[in-house]
Amino acid sequence: MTTLAAKATDILARLGADPARHTGGSMASFSPVTGEQVAALVPDTADTTDAAIARAGAAFLAWRLVPAPRRGELVRLLGEELRAAKADLGALVSIEAGKSPSEGAGEVQEMIDICDFAVGLSRQLYGLTIATERPGHRMMETWHPLGVVGVISAFNFPVAVWSWNTALALVCGNPVVWKPSEKTPLTALACQAVLDKALARFGDAPADLSQVLIGGADVGAALVAHKGVALISATGSTRMGRQVGPAVAARFGRTILELGGNNAGIVCPSADLDMALRAIAFGAMGTAGQRCTTMRRLFVHDSVYDALVPRLIKAYGSVSVGNPLETQALVGPLVDGAAFDAMQVALEAARAAGGTVHGGERVSVGTDAAFYARPALVEMPDQLGPVLEETFAPILYVMKFSDFEGVLHKHNEVGAGLSSSIFTTDLREMETFLSAAGSDCGIANVNIGTSGAEIGGAFGGEKETGGGRESGSDAWKGYMRRATNTINYSRALPLAQGVVFDID
Numbered sequence: 001m002t003t004l005a006a007k008a009t010d011i012l013a014r015l016g017a018d019p020a021r022h023t024g025g026s027m028a029s030f031s032p033v034t035g036e037q038v039a040a041l042v043p044d045t046a047d048t049t050d051a052a053i054a055r056a057g058a059a060f061l062a063w064r065l066v067p068a069p070r071r072g073e074l075v076r077l078l079g080e081e082l083r084a085a086k087a088d089l090g091a092l093v094s095i096e097a098g099k100s101p102s103e104g105a106g107e108v109q110e111m112i113d114i115c116d117f118a119v120g121l122s123r124q125l126y127g128l129t130i131a132t133e134r135p136g137h138r139m140m141e142t143w144h145p146l147g148v149v150g151v152i153s154a155f156n157f158p159v160a161v162w163s164w165n166t167a168l169a170l171v172c173g174n175p176v177v178w179k180p181s182e183k184t185p186l187t188a189l190a191c192q193a194v195l196d197k198a199l200a201r202f203g204d205a206p207a208d209l210s211q212v213l214i215g216g217a218d219v220g221a222a223l224v225a226h227k228g229v230a231l232i233s234a235t236g237s238t239r240m241g242r243q244v245g246p247a248v249a250a251r252f253g254r255t256i257l258e259l260g261g262n263n264a265g266i267v268c269p270s271a272d273l274d275m276a277l278r279a280i281a282f283g284a285m286g287t288a289g290q291r292c293t294t295m296r297r298l299f300v301h302d303s304v305y306d307a308l309v310p311r312l313i314k315a316y317g318s319v320s321v322g323n324p325l326e327t328q329a330l331v332g333p334l335v336d337g338a339a340f341d342a343m344q345v346a347l348e349a350a351r352a353a354g355g356t357v358h359g360g361e362r363v364s365v366g367t368d369a370a371f372y373a374r375p376a377l378v379e380m381p382d383q384l385g386p387v388l389e390e391t392f393a394p395i396l397y398v399m400k401f402s403d404f405e406g407v408l409h410k411h412n413e414v415g416a417g418l419s420s421s422i423f424t425t426d427l428r429e430m431e432t433f434l435s436a437a438g439s440d441c442g443i444a445n446v447n448i449g450t451s452g453a454e455i456g457g458a459f460g461g462e463k464e465t466g467g468g469r470e471s472g473s474d475a476w477k478g479y480m481r482r483a484t485n486t487i488n489y490s491r492a493l494p495l496a497q498g499v500v501f502d503i504d
């Protein structure tokens, strides 16, 4: 057994994951860190998927009747179990997704944070009371559990996305059926094991409140097509969303779509360039450019271009790239060879469109099975060709601008609408960027980068990013159904809008 496989097996055993699901199966799982196989999983089938959804439907009938603050107690226990499992789960994220130990632990911290948020939320599922036009009447909104929530997640946040959905779904009264990325199934089995510990301590929850389906797009598609799933919360590429969105709409199901981003930063003449440099470096190169919120486009005012861009190019040339488990490297692996190939195709297209490429070459780590690349900074003459699309790799396209109105137009020209940031100390530029005439993204930041959102805010984006919102603020409303109730406590029956309908 290879080293990382042995480590992963040890962690799974410590967390209590069922070995029958990740040993001896036909679905191989690899670590991007070394390229080695770490497990052989047993995939789900159409029959086991159907059965899991049926069990979740039965769990819903019981869980929806449990008072919300009591449901919150389960999520409080989940938060406690996650605190105890943080080191192990973070290490497994590093093995399976290739994140640095700090980023792996940070992802688990995000899970703990959303649990804390959801516990409070379990006492705050408020509805409005609304003035009625009829005397002796009262009108109000009530929020009810929705039904089975199907979660589909991407490889790059293999555990946080599940927790965003599951913590909220559980306090809202819904069971969850999760189809994780086929590239990160082990972390999913680990999360299930951690939740099982919380369920055991909770005591009287219905069986099958949370289940994991192992498999690829076919298993995800079966979940998407199933009428027993009230909400599909799908995180991944816009390509995936183009298939999932219409399929769920065709059966009048509900979706939360969290899709690709093509996030930009704008550096204005008054910007604090030292701060901008650090924010851009983390936003564009961190997590090897494999965050949905990674900065992919940078517009720099021509008055500060020469003061900023050569420093950025230097940072790109010197940033450490390497095995995140054995070195302190800031840039780890791409998820697989296909990601490296897609990066090279985009860089070639950028060259053909007149771009000057700095970096982007493969970095050797002593094995051909893992794919590491030096992040690429590409000076582009304009927003052309590959700049308009998300390539899920560390490529930053840098362009000059001179006119603020014009750069806002360029900023919003792309299909995706996830995250954005402006670097300025000019109040007018800042407020314009945040106004209705400014950034069209779901996230708009000032003097910080595009990535690294906190769980307290609603997370998601517009246009081809799908329009969904998860995590904080009032995102919980997406996991519940709303009923408007009107109660007549008078002795008369006045009709709304003064309509008369008297019968003898």
Ligand code: NAD
Binding pocket: 152, 153, 154, 155, 156, 157, 179, 180, 181, 182, 215, 216, 217, 218, 219, 220, 221, 222, 224, 235, 236, 237, 238, 239, 240, 243, 244, 257, 258, 259, 260, 261, 291, 292, 293, 390, 392, 418, 460, 461, 465
């Ligand atoms: P992907 O689209 O290849 O896969 C995501 C998930 O969708 C996987 O679980 C996959 O099995 C499933 N899937 C694919 N086709 C499906 C179908 N037809 N029906 C049902 N399920 C299907 O994405 P990836 O490569 O794992 O992740 C990278 C992408 O995810 C990037 O585009 C990134 O921007 C995006 N992402 C977005 C967010 C966000 O919150 N907006 C967060 C993380 C990642």
